[in-house]
Amino acid sequence: MDLVTLSRMQFAATTMFHFLFVPLTLGLTIIIAYMETRYVKTGDETYLEMTKFWAKLFLINFAVGVVTGITLEFQFGTNWSRYSAYVGDVFGSLLAIEATATFFLESTFIGVWIFGWKKLSKKAHAGVMWLVAIGSNLSAVWILIANAWMQSPVGFTIRNGRAEMVDFGAVISQPFAIYKILHTLSSALVLSSFFIMGISAYHLLKNRHTEFFTKSFRTGLGFGLIFSLVVFILGDMNGVLVAEKQPTKLAAMESLWETTDMAPSYLFTWPDPENERNAIEIGKIPGLLSFLVKHDFNAVVQGLKDFPKDERPPVLITSYAFRGMVGLGVIFILLTVFGWFKRKDLLENTLYLKIMLFAIPLPYLAIQCGWIVTEIGRQPWIVYGVLKTADSASPVAVSQVAVSLVAFILVYSVLGAAGFYLMFQKAKKGPDLVSE
Amino acid sequence: MALQSIWFFLWGLLWALYFMTDGFDLGIGALYPILGKTDQDKNTMINAMGPLWDGNEVWLLTAGGVTFAAFPLVYAVMFSSLYTALMLILFALIIRGVSFEFRNKVNHPVWVKVWDTCIFIGSIAPAILFGVAFANIFKGIPIDDQGLYQGNLFTLLNPYGLLGGVLFLLLFVQHGANWIIIRSEGDLHDRALNMAKNIWPVLTVAAVVFLVASWFVTPLYQNYLTRPILFVVILVTVAALMSVRLFLHQENGFKAWFASALTIIGATFFGVIGLYPNLFPSSIDPSYSLSAHNASSSPLTLKIMLVVVILFVPLVLAYQIWTYHLFKDKVQQEDFMY
Numbered sequence: 001m002d003l004v005t006l007s008r009m010q011f012a013a014t015t016m017f018h019f020l021f022v023p024l025t026l027g028l029t030i031i032i033a034y035m036e037t038r039y040v041k042t043g044d045e046t047y048l049e050m051t052k053f054w055a056k057l058f059l060i061n062f063a064v065g066v067v068t069g070i071t072l073e074f075q076f077g078t079n080w081s082r083y084s085a086y087v088g089d090v091f092g093s094l095l096a097i098e099a100t101a102t103f104f105l106e107s108t109f110i111g112v113w114i115f116g117w118k119k120l121s122k123k124a125h126a127g128v129m130w131l132v133a134i135g136s137n138l139s140a141v142w143i144l145i146a147n148a149w150m151q152s153p154v155g156f157t158i159r160n161g162r163a164e165m166v167d168f169g170a171v172i173s174q175p176f177a178i179y180k181i182l183h184t185l186s187s188a189l190v191l192s193s194f195f196i197m198g199i200s201a202y203h204l205l206k207n208r209h210t211e212f213f214t215k216s217f218r219t220g221l222g223f224g225l226i227f228s229l230v231v232f233i234l235g236d237m238n239g240v241l242v243a244e245k246q247p248t249k250l251a252a253m254e255s256l257w258e259t260t261d262m263a264p265s266y267l268f269t270w271p272d273p274e275n276e277r278n279a280i281e282i283g284k285i286p287g288l289l290s291f292l293v294k295h296d297f298n299a300v301v302q303g304l305k306d307f308p309k310d311e312r313p314p315v316l317i318t319s320y321a322f323r324g325m326v327g328l329g330v331i332f333i334l335l336t337v338f339g340w341f342k343r344k345d346l347l348e349n350t351l352y353l354k355i356m357l358f359a360i361p362l363p364y365l366a367i368q369c370g371w372i373v374t375e376i377g378r379q380p381w382i383v384y385g386v387l388k389t390a391d392s393a394s395p396v397a398v399s400q401v402a403v404s405l406v407a408f409i410l411v412y413s414v415l416g417a418a419g420f421y422l423m424f425q426k427a428k429k430g431p432d433l434v435s436e
Numbered sequence: 437m438a439l440q441s442i443w444f445f446l447w448g449l450l451w452a453l454y455f456m457t458d459g460f461d462l463g464i465g466a467l468y469p470i471l472g473k474t475d476q477d478k479n480t481m482i483n484a485m486g487p488l489w490d491g492n493e494v495w496l497l498t499a500g501g502v503t504f505a506a507f508p509l510v511y512a513v514m515f516s517s518l519y520t521a522l523m524l525i526l527f528a529l530i531i532r533g534v535s536f537e538f539r540n541k542v543n544h545p546v547w548v549k550v551w552d553t554c555i556f557i558g559s560i561a562p563a564i565l566f567g568v569a570f571a572n573i574f575k576g577i578p579i580d581d582q583g584l585y586q587g588n589l590f591t592l593l594n595p596y597g598l599l600g601g602v603l604f605l606l607l608f609v610q611h612g613a614n615w616i617i618i619r620s621e622g623d624l625h626d627r628a629l630n631m632a633k634n635i636w637p638v639l640t641v642a643a644v645v646f647l648v649a650s651w652f653v654t655p656l657y658q659n660y661l662t663r664p665i666l667f668v669v670i671l672v673t674v675a676a677l678m679s680v681r682l683f684l685h686q687e688n689g690f691k692a693w694f695a696s697a698l699t700i701i702g703a704t705f706f707g708v709i710g711l712y713p714n715l716f717p718s719s720i721d722p723s724y725s726l727s728a729h730n731a732s733s734s735p736l737t738l739k740i741m742l743v744v745v746i747l748f749v750p751l752v753l754a755y756q757i758w759t760y761h762l763f764k765d766k767v768q769q770e771d772f773m774y
Contacts, residue, residue, distance in 0.1 A: 063537035067530040072524055073497055077515025088508020089733045096501030097744050104752045108491035113758055115487040164734040250668050394516035395584055404523045422541050
C-alpha cells in the first residue's frame, strides 16, 4: 500500500476511535453539571447520587477521550507535514488557540472536580463542573472551526507558496462553522441522553433503584427530545451550506449525476461510478432535493457529471453514510417523542425500555456516519478546492507509517476493550445508594 | 523582525513550562516501582499527582500547538523527522494517562500489575525521549535543503542525545521526588527524601557533563560568547540546582520543589538561548536550518497568536497555581479518588 493510503487509514482509525469518546464527554459534562446544580438548588440527595454515578461512567470515558486526543494534534505534523506547512498559518493557529484558551480549562478543572469534593463548597464544586463543561465544549468549537475551514476555506490568500491568513474574523465566524458547531454539539447531547436513558432503562426493567433511574431517565429524555429536534433542523441548514460550498459532496450524498432543476431525492439508489449513473433507483421524489437545499422545487442542483472525474468523492460510502445518519436522526426524534408521552409511566412500557436499552449504540453510529460524510465527501480534497489529500502526506518511510498504524490498532483495541468493559461493568452494577 | 524573535522565546518558554509542570509527574511515574513498595504507597503517589497531571499535560499540546501556529514549517519538519520518537512518546503518554483511571477499577493482581507497568513505562519513556530529542536539536538534525530527514531513530541515539535523555530523566525524577516529599508522610516521605538526596549528586554530575559536552558537540555557546551577560542564565540554573540540595538538607519539600522547577526552566533556556535564532538546525549545512526568520507564520498570524498567548497564558498560570495551592497538603487514604 502506498504512503497516502496508509496515512489516511491511520488518520481515519485514530480519529474515529477518538470520536467514540468525545461526544459523551461533551454532552455528559453538561448533563452532570445540570444534575449537580439541581442538587445544590434543591438539596435533593438523589441528584447528588445521580451526579456521582453518572460521573463514574463519564470519567472512564473521559480518560480514553483525552489520551487519544493528543494523537490528533501530533498527527498533522508526523503524518501530514506537507499539509501542515501549507496551511499552518491558518489551521495551526486554531489548534493552538484550542489548547491555550479552552483545553486547559477542561483538563485543569476536571482534576479539581474529582479531588475537590471536600475542599470546595457545594456551589463552587458544581461551578467547577460547569467550567469543565464549558472548557470541553469550547474546545470542540475551535476544532470544528478548524474543520469547517477545511470544508469551506475563507479568510486566506495564497502567498509565499502557502495559505496565509488575511481575515481571522471571517475564519471564525463563517456560517459554515457556526452550523457545524451547533450540529455537532447537539449530536453529542443526543448521544449522551441516549446513553443515560439506555442504562436507566436497563435498571428500570430489573426494577432496581426505580426512583433514581426514573429521575435519570427523565433528565436524559428532556435533553434527548430537545436536541434530537435541534440536531435535525441544524443538519438541514448545514445541508443548504454544503450545497453552496461543496457541490461535489452534496451530489455524492444524494448520488445525483445529472445537473437538473426539480432535482429528485431517492429512497434507495445504488451508484455506478464507472458509467456515471445509478444502477438502481427506487422511490424517486421529484423536486425534493431542490427544495431541501435551495428551498425552491424548481432550483437547479449540480450533479457529479459537472465535475472532472478526479474531483469527485466516493459516491457509495458518502451516500450511504448520509442516509444512515438521517434515518437514525428520524428514529431519535420518534423515540424521544414517544418517551415524552409515556414519561409518567415508564415502568409499564417494558417494550419501550427494552428498545431504549438497545438504542444506546445508535447515536454513536449516527455520529460516525456524519463524520464519514464530512470527511470522505470532501475527497479528493484535504482543503476543499485548495489542496488535495494526495499532496499532503509527510515524506516519511512507508514502513514507519505501517508500523505505527498496526501499533495504533493494537493499543487502541486494548484501550477500547478495557474502557468499554469498565463502563459496562459500572453501568450494570448501578449506584451505591446510601438512602436505600 | 522583532515579532519573530518574541515568538522564538515564547516557543522556548512554553516548552520550558511543559517540562517544569509535567516533569514532576513523569518523574513520579519513573520512581513508581522504586518508591511504591506497598499498594498504599503506590496509591499515595498517583493520588499526589492525580489532580494535576492532566492540566500539566496540556502544556505539551500548547507547546506543540504554538509550534504549529507560529512556525508551521518547523512543526512539519520536526514532527515528521522525529516520527518514530514522537510515536513512542505518544503511545507512552496514552497508556500512562488511562492507567491512573483504570488501575483501581478491577481488583485483580494481573490487572493492577498491567496498569502499574504502563504507569512506569509511560512515564520513563517520554522523560528520556524528550531529552534525546532536544539534545539532538541542540546538536543539529540531519535535514537536507528540502527539509527531508536523512536518518532514522538510531541516528538520534548518539552519545550526546543519550546524555540529554539521562539528564532529562534525572531532572524529572529529582523534581518528582521533591513533590512526593511535599505530599506524603511517614515511611514514604522519608524514603522520598533519601531518594531525592541520592539523586542529586548524580544529577549534578550529569548536568556538568552535559554542559561540558555541549561545548564540544554543539554550537550553543556561540550566543553566550557574543553576549557574555547571557552566562547569567547558566549561573542561575546552577545556583538553583545547588539550592535543591540545601533545601533537601533543611527537609523543606516546597523550597526544594521550587528550586528543581527553576532548574528545569533554566536548563531548557540554556539550550533555547544557544539555539537562537534556529528552531531546528541542520547538521548537514547551516543554511538548511529552520529559524525564527525563515520558518515563521505571517505577521498577522503571529500577532493574533501573541494576543491569545498574552491573554490566556497568565490566566492559565493563575488558575493552575490556585490548583497546586489547593492540592499541596499531605495525601490521606480517605482522599484517594483513583
